[in-house]
Amino acid sequence: MTTRGFSVRWNDIDEHEPMLRDTGATTARLFMCWKYLQSGRQPSPIDMSLTVEQAMRDGDSLADAFLRRPELQRGLNHTAAQLGRIAALGMRWFLSIGDGGANCLPSVVDSRNVSAPAVAMDPNIVGSETYLAHSYVLTRALVRRFKSNAEAIQLGNELNYCWVAALGGEFHWADGSLAPRQSHASRLRDLPALRRAHGPAGGREGPTSWLTALIGQWGNASFIDRAVAVLDSAVKAEDASLPTSINYMVDVPPSFSALAEMPDWRDLAQRQPWQGAQQVLAIDSYPNFVFAQPPRSDIVRSRVQEAVALAAGSPVWIAETGIGVLHAPTSEAFSATNFSAANQAQYYADSYKQAEMAGATGFFAFGWWRDAGISEPAGGFLADDQTGLMDIADLYLNGTAAIGALAEFALSHLEYAAGRLVPLVTNVSTHFGVFDESGNPRPAAAELKRLFAD
Numbered sequence: 245m246t247t248r249g250f251s252v253r254w255n256d257i258d259e260h261e262p263m264l265r266d267t268g269a270t271t272a273r274l275f276m277c278w279k280y281l282q283s284g285r286q287p288s289p290i291d292m293s294l295t296v297e298q299a300m301r302d303g304d305s306l307a308d309a310f311l312r313r314p315e316l317q318r319g320l321n322h323t324a325a326q327l328g329r330i331a332a333l334g335m336r337w338f339l340s341i342g343d344g345g346a347n348c349l350p351s352v353v354d355s356r357n358v359s360a361p362a363v364a365m366d367p368n369i370v371g372s373e374t375y376l377a378h379s380y381v382l383t384r385a386l387v388r389r390f391k392s393n394a395e396a397i398q399l400g401n402e403l404n405y406c407w408v409a410a411l412g413g414e415f416h417w418a419d420g421s422l423a424p425r426q427s428h429a430s431r432l433r434d435l436p437a438l439r440r441a442h443g444p445a446g447g448r449e450g451p452t453s454w455l456t457a458l459i460g461q462w463g464n465a466s467f468i469d470r471a472v473a474v475l476d477s478a479v480k481a482e483d484a485s486l487p488t489s490i491n492y493m494v495d496v497p498p499s500f501s502a503l504a505e506m507p508d509w510r511d512l513a514q515r516q517p518w519q520g521a522q523q524v525l526a527i528d529s530y531p532n533f534v535f536a537q538p539p540r541s542d543i544v545r546s547r548v549q550e551a552v553a554l555a556a557g558s559p560v561w562i563a564e565t566g567i568g569v570l571h572a573p574t575s576e577a578f579s580a581t582n583f584s585a586a587n588q589a590q591y592y593a594d595s596y597k598q599a600e601m602a603g604a605t606g607f608f609a610f611g612w613w614r615d616a617g618i619s620e621p622a623g624g625f626l627a628d629d630q631t632g633l634m635d636i637a638d639l640y641l642n643g644t645a646a647i648g649a650l651a652e653f654a655l656s657h658l659e660y661a662a663g664r665l666v667p668l669v670t671n672v673s674t675h676f677g678v679f680d681e682s683g684n685p686r687p688a689a690a691e692l693k694r695l696f697a698d
Contacts, residue, residue, distance in 0.1 A: 245596075247271050247395065247561060247606035248696045249335065253613055254280070257326040260613060263679055263689075264333055268696030271395050272330045273338040273563065273608050276386055277348035278365070281319030287362035288315055289355040292374050296474060299377040303384050303481055310385040320389065331393045338563075338608070339390065340398040340491075341383050342475045344375075344406065344462070345414050346422050366416040368460035372467055376474045383478035387486065396487040396524050398563065399475040403468055404509045405493035407455065408500070410462040418460035455504055465506055469517060476521035487523035491563040494527045494547045497643025513554040524606070525555040526563035533673050535637040536567070536587055537579040541594035543641070548602035561606025562599050566676040567591040569686060571617030578630035580637070583618055583672065589687035596695045609692055615677020621668065628657060632665045633672070 249271035252260065264272070282288060299306060311320065327337055344366065351362040352370065367375035387397060402409070409415055416422050455463035462468075472490070479488050492509040501508045512518045513525065529547045531540035544565060551560045569588040576582045596607055621629075635653050638646040654661040678689040 245600055245605060245607050245696075247338075247559075249273060249338065249607075250609040250612035250692070251275075251564065252330075254323065254326050256613060257329050260683075261329060261333075263612065263683065263685075264330070264335075267693050269335055270696075271336045271338050271606075271608075273340070273398075274327075274330075275340045275343060275348065275401070276323065276390070277343060278350040278382055279348050281316045281323065282350055283315050283318040285351060286315040287351040287353045288313060289358050290352045290365070290374075290378055292354045292356070292370060294377040294381075295373050296377045296380060299380045300477065300481075303380065303478070306381045307384040307388055307482075310381050311389055324389070327390060327393070336395040337390070337393050338396050338398065338489075339386070339394055340401055341386050341479075342379050342399055342471075343401040344379075344471070345401065345409065346416060347414075349416075363420075364416060364422075366420065367467065368416050368418055368462075369420045372461050372470075375461075376471060379471070380474050380478045383475055384482050387479050387482040391483050391486055394486060396489045397479050398489045398491055398526065399472060399479070399521055402491055402493040402528060403472060404490075404507070404512050405496060406468065407459060407463045407504060407506055408493075408496055410459040415459065415462045418456065418458060453505075455506070463504070463506070472521050473517035476517060488521050489524035489526045489561070489563070490518055490522045491526040491528050492551075494529050494551070495531065495533070495640065497641070499643030499645065503644055510550065510554060513551075519556075522555070523558055524561055525551050525558050526561045526606070527551050528564035529562065530565060530567075530673075531641070532567045532591060533637075533640060534669055535580040535633045535672075536583040539567075539587070539591050539594060540641075541591065541598045544595045545598035545602045548599050548604045552603040559605045560603060561608065562595075562604055563606075563608050564610040565595055565608075566610035568672050568675045569615070569617050569677070569688070571619050571675075572680075577625050578627070580630045580633040581625040581672070585686045585688065588678070589691040592688050592691050593695065596692075607695075609678065609688075611676030611678050612689075613677050614679045614681055614683055615675050616681040617677070618672050618675045621664065621671075628660055629665075629668060632657070632661070633668070636665075636669060 247270055249269040251273045254274045330337060349364045349366055352365045353360055353362050363369050365375060365378060406415060476488050479486060494509055498508045527547055529544050531543035548560060567588050568583045569585055570583045592609060599607055631653060635650040639650050678686050680686060
């Protein structure tokens, strides 16, 4: 691999700097969010009437003005210091800019009425034109300030997948709400009625499609296409030689995309504006997202092979991959829940090798940070946990064909599914750290260092 590294949390670099030394990594991947830059989360006054055309025409001056915003100075300077520490360790930056997830969106107010309540800068709240116009300005400004040591710029995050993430409650919905996932689940039960009342999904009938009626612009394929084009043009306006990248979430089964009438990632990678924006074709793959064993590095290999075939000679990187790890003591009661530290290390060893053999030239581990790990449920893991997780894994890997088995299990275990399985899935799919809560390296950290040094 010519590019080797990991995702890091930019606001933890001071604390985590000892973990970043002598890793053999060439590059660190970081998310740069407008929200993170806001000092004390002070809202940013913005021109709600700004259009993309105006932003592109006046991009130079608007980017300069963005970099002078008083409420962003502390955040911008802190970011520069953190990136400087990474550069001093001999690593370049792979920067993600333009993520529209709720965790990244700034709090904004209309500059013509700053006393009005602040809102999240989501296209379903401020409007798609305002959102895209200011995303263009944000991208130009951050590329201008931080391009010097950048190896590539990732446009947004998993833009082919945001409709799935929105259904999971990670983006604002059509009505602007960011309700708890339980509320979303109750609304998802109305899907049959929504589909009868509205036209096809995927934005083909504009805002009247059933998916856009539910999650707004994040379910509108035309809007996502435009977002890719706007972000790409912003980077190229600042530096046409700086590679841009799309990181596709490649574990969404085609049958799910077909059900939502949204494009599959393989189709997107072959058409504009996506193809022109992927000087690096990056993929995110988590084949063991909800189950520990058996390890499925073979799926990583097949995803890379697909990406190489679609990349038209561009380099292929794995932007994200990883597997959960249990907080000690390790449970080996059931294979699906045996997220042992040794298992995590083996996953990285196998996946790195498989990806390299399949033609990937870049590999980023997800989780170079402290993490207490997956906590065992009260009473330990149960036989039903093994069954439930493997049924979800079957759905995750094989798509709608596996719905029957999961539905049968859930219907026969209603109380368990609602009260235990959902929290269990969240628990096992959110703890990827290769260091424990005290900063001690797990075996996976040593294994990644060995891989990066070869």
